[in-house]
Amino acid sequence: MLRVAVVGSGPSGCYAAQSLVQQDSEVRVDVLDRLPCPYGLVRYGVAPDHEKIKSLQNNLRTVLEHDRVRFLGGVQVGPGGVPAARLRELYHAVVYCVGAATDRHLGIPGEDLPGSWSATQFVSWYSAHPDAVDDGFLLGARSVVVIGVGNVAVDVTRMLARGPAELSPTDMPQAALTALGASRVTDIHMVGRRGPSQARFTTKELRELGTLPGAGIGVDQAELALDPAYEDPSALPAAQRRNVEVLRGWAGAPPRDTPRRIRLRFFLRPVEVLADQGRVGAVRFERTVPDEQGGVTGTGRYEDIEAQVVLRSVGYRGVPLEGLPFDAGSGTVPNLAGRVLREGVVTPGEYVAGWIKRGPTGVIGTNRPCAKETVLSLLEDAPVLERKEVPDDPLPVLRAEGVEPVEWSGWQAIERAEAELGASLGRSVVKLPDWESLLAAARAVRP
Known part of the structure; x- marks a missing residue:
């Protein structure tokens, strides 16, 4: 009987566990996660107002409730926790599905000024990640620049543009809901260094920006027209x-009188974040134009x-x-x-699966075939792996070494506590936002 540890309970980890129990009728899988809550970026990365995508948790739940799969939350693998070498001694195989835990940097002057954050930090805050810090993201802000034109950029733009009545039905933590509701932001600029035909957002998410009741959307037709595919996108x-067609429709539409304005900008490359009294005051961009290799080149003209x-x-x-x-490069x-x-x-x-295997590419569903490929490799190696002696059950060994995992019953207790918190606030489920409240809820396990 194979005993396998899967490190990470996001989509790639759950799909790896699912593929293992489907293809081997005896394998036992422990899914370990540093957090006391499962589901990874589905819980802490999908925007709170995207209920349909968040409902994928129901599919992942089915995997983690399988009788040969065990969820062990609150288990740090590596420094400060269970050493990776020790984990390899306790299991026949270890599959690392830990994603991509940090963000890329722009590498420009002023990037670290107060008021400049990664979108990852902002998403973690409004998604109630227990490591998130409430840095007063929006205090006093009237204008926000979002650098990037992918789906995460669209998500944070939409969160900034929604009103409290639209966000209240979500599971957003109360502090974030209150802060966004009190926001004085009126202008949101989403800026990309390349053109609309090269933007990474999906059309469904893009169209959503045009349906927000309290926000108008603006696109500069002259800026769009710099894209060689703008006039005739049929070859794309x-x-x-579809993205170009949506943007063309917005460029020709009259402006709406709304409390907030979203402007989509293209062919602008950030070169410096400018300070005002020691904080972010503006962003300087260089105008770019398409080159003949599918990229862009600078023009030496700037806009703040x-x-x-x-x-x-x-x-x-x-x-x-x-x-x-x-591999530091990839x-x-x-x-x-x-x-x-x-x-x-x-x-x-x-073994590895997910973003730590292939890089941060694809959508949630891309992790399924990726995990399946890894599991096929693992099962091909099974005759060699099974020769190693491991404990019949690693959990008592881990406990004896001071590890106290949050098991599935503990996670269910967290779910109950979040439902009770939501009811007390006159909302639906509301996430617990910090380690202390999560672990306290997990320990209050009821039959």
């Missing part, structure tokens, strides 16, 4: 073509956009894992079909 792939807050949404990045090789663990490679040599028993 379907997704990009006033802003008291900058949210940088230019991608995620993987971080090194204790005891595993790491932010991934070197691997062959999911098998970890050490100096080019396969390491039986160590």
